[in-house]
Amino acid sequence: MIGSLSLILLCQLAGEAIVRGLNLPMPGPVLGLSFLLLLLLTRDRYAALRRGPLHNDAVESTGRGLLTHLSLLFIPAGVGVVQRLDLVVEHGVGILLTLAASVVVTLLATVATFLAVSRLLARNQAKQ
Amino acid sequence: MNGNSFSLWVYLSQSPLLWLTVTLSVYAIADAVSLATHRHPLANPVLHSIWIIGGFLLITNTSYTTYFSGAQFVHFLLGPATVALAVPLYDNRKRVVAAIVPMLISLIAGSITAIVSVVLFARAFGLPQAVILSLAPKSVTAGVAMGISESLHGDASLTAVSVVLTGIMGAIIVTPLMNRIAVTDFRARGFAVGIAAHGIGTARAFQVDEVAGVFSGIAMGLNALVTSLLVPLAVTLLLH
Numbered sequence: 102m103i104g105s106l107s108l109i110l111l112c113q114l115a116g117e118a119i120v121r122g123l124n125l126p127m128p129g130p131v132l133g134l135s136f137l138l139l140l141l142l143t144r145d146r147y148a149a150l151r152r153g154p155l156h157n158d159a160v161e162s163t164g165r166g167l168l169t170h171l172s173l174l175f176i177p178a179g180v181g182v183v184q185r186l187d188l189v190v191e192h193g194v195g196i197l198l199t200l201a202a203s204v205v206v207t208l209l210a211t212v213a214t215f216l217a218v219s220r221l222l223a224r225n226q227a228k229q
Numbered sequence: 230m231n232g233n234s235f236s237l238w239v240y241l242s243q244s245p246l247l248w249l250t251v252t253l254s255v256y257a258i259a260d261a262v263s264l265a266t267h268r269h270p271l272a273n274p275v276l277h278s279i280w281i282i283g284g285f286l287l288i289t290n291t292s293y294t295t296y297f298s299g300a301q302f303v304h305f306l307l308g309p310a311t312v313a314l315a316v317p318l319y320d321n322r323k324r325v326v327a328a329i330v331p332m333l334i335s336l337i338a339g340s341i342t343a344i345v346s347v348v349l350f351a352r353a354f355g356l357p358q359a360v361i362l363s364l365a366p367k368s369v370t371a372g373v374a375m376g377i378s379e380s381l382h383g384d385a386s387l388t389a390v391s392v393v394l395t396g397i398m399g400a401i402i403v404t405p406l407m408n409r410i411a412v413t414d415f416r417a418r419g420f421a422v423g424i425a426a427h428g429i430g431t432a433r434a435f436q437v438d439e440v441a442g443v444f445s446g447i448a449m450g451l452n453a454l455v456t457s458l459l460v461p462l463a464v465t466l467l468l469h
Contacts, residue, residue, distance in 0.1 A: 106309070113312045126457035128373055130311035131450040137315035142322075164316035167309055168442075171432040173256045174307045175396070176278045177300035178371060182393040183283025184293050185386055189394070195354030200367060200391055203347040204399045204425050205406065207368060211339030211421035211448075212412055218331040219417070 105154040105163035112136040137164075242291060248299025255281050268436050270401045275429055279393075307428070314431075314446040321443045328416055328444075335417075336448065339424035340455040343368040344463045358468060363387040366460050367395045370427045373453045377460050392427070399426020400433035415441040423448025 116133030119125070125132070137160070144150040154160040189196050241247045259274040259281070266272040286296055297304070318325060325332075344365055351361045363383035366374040371392045378388035403422045412418055419441030422430035427449050435442030 109309050109312050112315075113308050116312070117308075126373070126376075127450075127454045128311070128370060130308040131453060133308075133312040134315045134318070134450060137312050138319055141315065141319045161316050161319075164313035167306065167313040168317065168435065170256075170260070171310055171428070171435055172260070172274045173253075173278075174303060174310055175275050175393075175429050175432065176252055176256055176282065177297060177304035178389070179275055179279035179393050179397075180282045180286070180296060180300065181293055182390045183279055184286070185390050188384070188387045188390050192356060192360055195351075195356050196360070196364070196391070197394070199347060199350040199354055199356065199364065200395050201398050201402075202350045203343065203367070204395055204402060206346040207339055207343040207425035208399065208403060208406055208421045209410075210342035211335050211424045212407065212410075212417045214335035214338040215331045215417040215420055216412065216414060218334045219328065219414075222330060 102159075102163060105160040108140075108154040108160050109133075109137065109164065109167070112140070242289065243295060245299035245302070248291075248296045249302055250299075251282060251285065252278075252300050252303055263436075270404045270433075273397065273400055273433070275400065275432065276397050311428075311450075314443075314450075317439060317443045318446065321440060324416065324440065325443065325447065331417075332420060332444070332447065332451075335420060336424065336451050336455060339421065339448070340368075340452055340459055341463075343425060343452075344456065344460055345467065348463065348467045359384065360387065361468065362464060364391050365464055366456055367391040368425055368427060369453045369456045370449060373457060377457050381461065381464060393429070396426045396429025399430045403430065403433065404437060416444045419444035420448045424452050427452070 113130050113133040115136055116131070117129030120127060120129040120132055140150075140155065141160075144155045154163075256274060256278045259272075259277040262277070263269070263272040263274045282296075286293070347364050347367060348361055351364055356364075362381045363378050363385075364387075365381070365383075366377040366388060369377075369392070371389050374388050374392045375385040378385045399422055403418065403426070407418045407421075415438045419434045419438070422434050422441075423445030426433075431442060431445040431449050434445035
């Protein structure tokens with residue numbers, strides 16, 4: 102458990118350090134995610150890595166544990182927003198309508214593209 | 230309140246313990262209600278926890294800084310949890326690899342739609358230019374969005390507010406919207422909510438379906454990257 106948590110933090114630390122060092126336009130933890138994924142995939146290939154947190158589903162179960170209450174983790178930042186609602190009120194209901202309309206349009210555009218492309222690919226594969 | 234209980238309150242209200250306890254307890258109740266309603270979209274635990282805690286802070290005249298001294302322990306876990314998204318991604322790697330082409334194409338389509346639509350709607354509603362700049366990156370995770378907003382001389386706190394509002398709206402709308410248009414492919418549903426509503430959308434996706442959660446997490450990560458490249462470009466093209 103402590104070993105797994107350390108490994109997760111280590112991935113995040115490496116991600117943050119690289120993102121800040123190279124001024125990359127992405128969050129450090131996202132790079133950390135790719136490091137952890139890479140470690141898990143490398144482990145499957147090389148038995149020598151199968152130890153500590155990379156052994157017996159250890160880091161996997163710690164990771165799943167962290168994700169079971171993902172919603173909880175957004176609350177502190179969300180409460181900050183409740184205190185700055187004056188910024189929204191200042192610009193009236195236009196801001197809320199803008200955000201809501203944009204969310205719906207974005208959801209529809211993304212889902213439609215995803216489905217259209219995967220259907221096209223499936224049809225091409227069926228032809229071959 | 231008599232003298233003794235007042236001094237107890239003064240002591241507790243300044244200690245991280247109280248605010249950490251409040252955060253966890255309110256969430257535990259909101260999550261139980263959400264579960265009891267079979268994860269009804271309107272019973273979103275993030276939404277209800279933040280207004281209840283926000284209201285409580287307002288009533289007790291507590292500053293956000295004091296609240297955050299306790300809540301920071303929860304907030305801190307966002308980073309490690311993002312790294313932990315590697316685990317479900319690893320578990321579902323075959324599915325993900327098989328969908329790489331639809332993902333990349335809908336990433337570009339969704340990312341462009343998110344930025345262009347918010348700029349166009351904001352203009353239609355007559356919002357001032359400075360506000361439009363602050364809203365443009367609203368579909369990505371708060372840290373990245375605030376960075377983009379600052380680089381465009383937008384108002385970073387307005388950006389943070391619009392990011393959270395977008396996330397909550399997306400998390401509430403996605404299930405009824407996808408059911409209405411009869412989309413049953415949870416890869417597509419998850420991917421869409423990750424593009425439109427970042428982490429709060431991803432948390433919702435994991436409540437509904439693990440595959441949806443995985444695809445939402447990927448979409449959120451990729452969109453942070455694409456949006457930071459696209460917003461400055463889009464703003465130059467659309468606003469000048």
